[in-house]
Amino acid sequence: MNDIREKFAGQGLSRPTQGRVLGGVCAGLGRRFGLEPWPARLVFLLLLMVVPGSQILIYPLLWVLMPSDGYVPTPTRS
Numbered sequence: 507m508n509d510i511r512e513k514f515a516g517q518g519l520s521r522p523t524q525g526r527v528l529g530g531v532c533a534g535l536g537r538r539f540g541l542e543p544w545p546a547r548l549v550f551l552l553l554l555m556v557v558p559g560s561q562i563l564i565y566p567l568l569w570v571l572m573p574s575d576g577y578v579p580t581p582t583r584s
Contacts, residue, residue: 510571511571511572514571514572514573515573517538519534519538519572520534520573520574520575521569521573521574522534522537522574522575523574523575523576525543527543527547529565529569530569530572530574531550531565531568531569531572532546532547533546533547534572535550535568
């Protein structure tokens, strides 16, 4: 799980600590792609409406996998 979070953080995908509405997923996606949070939320909603029910899977999955700002990975044991 830490590997995935490190990859997301390396690509600029992280949930901001400021400006969250629920989990900060849309704000983080918007920041990554150069959008303000509200237009990013609308685009996210419109894209997820293409596949009904996908919101139930995608948003919580991104919430778990995207690290918060200031994420510090825990060292792994060898």
